[in-house]
Amino acid sequence: MHSVDQTNRHAALTILRDVDCVLFDLDGTLIDTVDLIHQSFDHAVQQVLGRKLAKEELLQNMGRPLAVQMREFSRTKSEELLEAYTDHNLAEHDRHISAYPGAAQALRSLQADRQVELGIVTSKKRDLCLRGLELTGLSGFFEVVVAMEDTVRHKPDPEPVLAALHALKREPARTAFVGDSPFDVSAGNSAGTITIAALWGPFAVETLREVDPDIEARSLSELASLFAS
Numbered sequence: 001m002h003s004v005d006q007t008n009r010h011a012a013l014t015i016l017r018d019v020d021c022v023l024f025d026l027d028g029t030l031i032d033t034v035d036l037i038h039q040s041f042d043h044a045v046q047q048v049l050g051r052k053l054a055k056e057e058l059l060q061n062m063g064r065p066l067a068v069q070m071r072e073f074s075r076t077k078s079e080e081l082l083e084a085y086t087d088h089n090l091a092e093h094d095r096h097i098s099a100y101p102g103a104a105q106a107l108r109s110l111q112a113d114r115q116v117e118l119g120i121v122t123s124k125k126r127d128l129c130l131r132g133l134e135l136t137g138l139s140g141f142f143e144v145v146v147a148m149e150d151t152v153r154h155k156p157d158p159e160p161v162l163a164a165l166h167a168l169k170r171e172p173a174r175t176a177f178v179g180d181s182p183f184d185v186s187a188g189n190s191a192g193t194i195t196i197a198a199l200w201g202p203f204a205v206e207t208l209r210e211v212d213p214d215i216e217a218r219s220l221s222e223l224a225s226l227f228a229s
Contacts, residue, residue, distance in 0.1 A: 009226075012215045015194055016226055021170040022110055023161060023193070025179035026122040026129055028062065028201035030103050030220075031136050036089065036096035037062060044070075044084035048077050059202050063181030065123045065154050093128070099136035100200060106224035107141040114227050119144040119164045121177070121187075123154050144168055156186035161193060176215075178223065185211045196223065 027033045041058040045051050061069045066085065070078040110116050118141050122129050126147035133139040144167040146160045153159040161177055172192030179185060180201025185208060188195035197213035199205055200220070208216070217223040 012226060015214060016176060018174050019114075019116060019176050019194065019227070021117045021119070021165070021168055021175040022227075023119045023121050023164050023175060023177045023188075025063065025177075025181065025184045025198070026120055026124055026132065028180035028203075029178060029184070029198045030100060030120075030138060031132050032098050032100050033093075033096065033132070034059070034062075034202045036092055039092065039096070040085045040089040041069075043088040044081045045073060047084045048080045049074060061183075062202060063123060063155060063179070063183040065148050068154070090128075093131070094135060097132055097135055099138055100220055102220040102224070104137060104141075106220040107138065109224045110227055111141065116227070117143050117168050117170065119146070119168055121146045121155070121160045121164050121179075121184075123148050123160075123183075125149065155181075155183040156190070158187050158191035161187050161191035165191070165193075178217075180208075182207055182211045185213045189213075198223075 024030050027037065038055055038058055045053055045058065061072055066082055067078065070081040073081055107118060110118060120129065120142050124147060126145065126149055129145060129147050130139065144164050146164045148154065151159045151163050165172060165175060176194040176196055177184065177188035178196045178198055179188065180198040181203055185195045185197055189212065195213040196215045196217055197208040199216055199218045
């Protein structure tokens with residue numbers, strides 16, 4: 001694993017030298033919806049289960065499909081939880097969403113300087129994914145969006161990453177997958193891509209290191225600097 005601010009930066013640059021495709025997770029990686037997601041989980045769990053959980057517990061499965069996450073809280077009331085979450089999330093969505101600092105600049109740099117193809121691989125439903133990209137001004141950068149509905153299996157399974165590669169006709173070994181969750185890193189590793197852990201998301205560095213990303217980046221501008229070097 002290589003961190004861009006350490007002496008092994010040269011090794012990280014060598015790994016990325018031949019990359020011609022970069023895939024991104026969405027929430028927690030390109031767009032900041034962490035507080036919205038936390039609030040929506042908190043609302044749902046309190047309303048349906050009458051429980052108050054710590055933020056870390058509510059977000060520990062962020063990056064997986066919502067239905068999967070709800071079953072972790074309650075197998076018998078997962079549908080009620082999903083409905084309560086969705087109602088709150090949709091009502092508050094547009095007021096609590098923004099691109100992470102440097103997102104548009106990083107994507108523009110990747111396209112202009114390196115001429116790589118860009119894609120999204122998310123466990124989010126397609127309509128809300130596209131809505132988020134539009135609201136944050138990031139919708140024009142991506143050649144493909146693989147959303148929750150597009151695959152049978154989901155991250156940490158590699159199927160969504162492989163689906164994006166198939167659509168773009170790109171090779172895993174020449175592709176980098178950037179994500180903020182251990183499920184992103186695991187999916188990318190299993191698909192054979194270069195994995196870049198986005199340390200600006202909600203997961204602890206230690207949690208991400210447990211699944212062995214190839215590279216760490218602490219901001220989108222830092223990420224862009226790797227590809228521009």
